[in-house]
Amino acid sequence: MKTFTEVLLNYFQKLNINLPKNLEIDNIQMDSKKVEKGSLFIAINNGYNYIDEALKKGAELIICDKSPTNESEKIIKVLNSIDFLQNIAKLYREKLCTKIIAVTGSEGKTTTKDLIHGVLSTKYKTQKTLGNYNNQIGLPFTLLQLKESDEIAVLEMGMSNLGEIDLLSKIARPDYAVITNIGDSHLEFLKNRDNVFKAKTEVLNYVNKNNILVYGDDFYLKNLEALKIGFENKNDYIINNFIEIYEGVNFFLNNEKYFVPLNGLYNVVNASFAIALGKIFEMSYDEIKNALKNIKITSMRFEKIEKNKILFINDAYNASPVSMKMALNAFSSLPLNKKGSCFR
Structure with missing residues (x-):
């Protein structure tokens, strides 16, 4: 992620913050469980509690909005982690x-x-x-x-x-x-x-x-x-x-x-x-x-599940009155016979 690393360096340079030398970011994470060598870990909300874990896993840089207890040069404090996430994403998108x-x-x-x-x-x-x-x-x-x-x-x-x-x-x-x-x-x-x-x-x-x-x-x-x-x-x-x-x-x-x-x-x-x-x-x-x-869609959107010749419709992800009405209309028009099997 050469372009992103350049965006990151320029962002902090304007704030007169020096980042570690030879910085190379390979991926961006908000979940400490997914941090690996080369990660930028952005501590959102309670992510601050997992900074030590991220460091042990090889995070290249950590962004947080609370004063860190660890003195590592890899930890950068910002005013608001969510604002940082939005600002750096906007700058990266522009590139x-x-x-x-x-x-x-x-x-x-x-x-x-x-x-x-x-x-x-x-x-x-x-x-x-x-x-x-x-x-x-x-x-x-x-x-x-x-x-x-x-x-x-x-x-x-x-x-x-x-x-x-x-x-x-x-x-x-x-x-x-x-x-x-x-x-x-x-x-x-x-x-x-x-x-x-x-x-x-x-x-x-x-x-x-x-x-x-x-x-x-x-x-x-x-x-x-x-x-x-x-x-x-x-x-x-x-x-x-x-x-x-x-x-x-x-x-x-x-x-x-x-x-x-x-x-x-x-x-x-x-x-x-x-x-x-x-x-x-x-x-x-x-x-x-x-x-x-050949399309594949996210689960729980009028998802058909067949079991013991019974058809179940899972449309349970998130239902508003309009989407519920649409799903019921689709269900009522669904043919009941398929390849000789009768669903009920």
């Missing part, structure tokens, strides 16, 4: 040529992220948000995992209040943005869908309107200047002729036939975002079609 795709919305972020990554990674060196690392800590940490050779990164952006997507966008500086929908998530803090819309669309201040993709049938998103995807004829990418089978859904997008191995029409929309971005990144129809039918 990368990686194209950043931001994915946000009330429902479907993770599945859409997985679908986009699954399609683009068949042609380009593509990374994606690690697990559910989509907040003010997880997103900058994910950025710091990127290598100079990565061509595309698909980053999920979550939030619970106004201003949070704006912060993540300032750090990531996305080249493309996807907004899946506007629903009832986060109403505890945002109170109504108008505020959810305001919060989710903060990302648009950082992206050229030609690189914005939204669900065009959404009441709030349909009037944005963007590429629109949906079932209505006014959209730029029109979904029709969909047929649900046990294994997934066959559908047409702008008169081209595709198959996604996921059930539910909402997943057809999610897959269509991946198709559109595949075309934007100059992938052929066959490349996109073949990538999509």
Whole structure:
């Protein structure tokens, strides 16, 4: 990570802090269990309690925001470890040529992220948000995992209040943005869908309107200047002729036939975002079609589990009223017979 090491040295040089000579950072960690020789360990929250462990494991440098008891030159104290994480990630991102795709919305972020990554990674060196690392800590940490050779990164952006997507966008500086929908998530803090819309669309201040993709049938998103995807004829990418089978859904997008191995029409929309971005990144129809039918997504998203001829649907990761309704609709339309077996 030569570029990152240079960014780190310049960052502390401006603060008149001298780092150890011949510093070489090979990886960045927030979990002391994963620290190894060459690691930069950023002690977030109670990570301060594991500094000695990180040193014993060979950490090259440790960042913390409490006065260290150890006098090692490898320990650097900053005002706030989270602020440091965000600042250094922003500076590192500015040095990368990686194209950043931001994915946000009330429902479907993770599945859409997985679908986009699954399609683009068949042609380009593509990374994606690690697990559910989509907040003010997880997103900058994910950025710091990127290598100079990565061509595309698909980053999920979550939030619970106004201003949070704006912060993540300032750090990531996305080249493309996807907004899946506007629903009832986060109403505890945002109170109504108008505020959810305001919060989710903060990302648009950082992206050229030609690189914005939204669900065009959404009441709030349909009037944005963007590429629109949906079932209505006014959209730029029109979904029709969909047929649900046990294994997934066959559908047409702008008169081209595709198959996604996921059930539910909402997943057809999610897959269509991946198709559109595949075309934007100059992938052929066959490349996109073949990538999509072999897709793998994060668990607990309408995950089918078969046991003793009984079908269980695990859609338990995180449920809002809208996503629960979508899952129930998908379940009710799921064919019960598969290869002679009857599920109940």
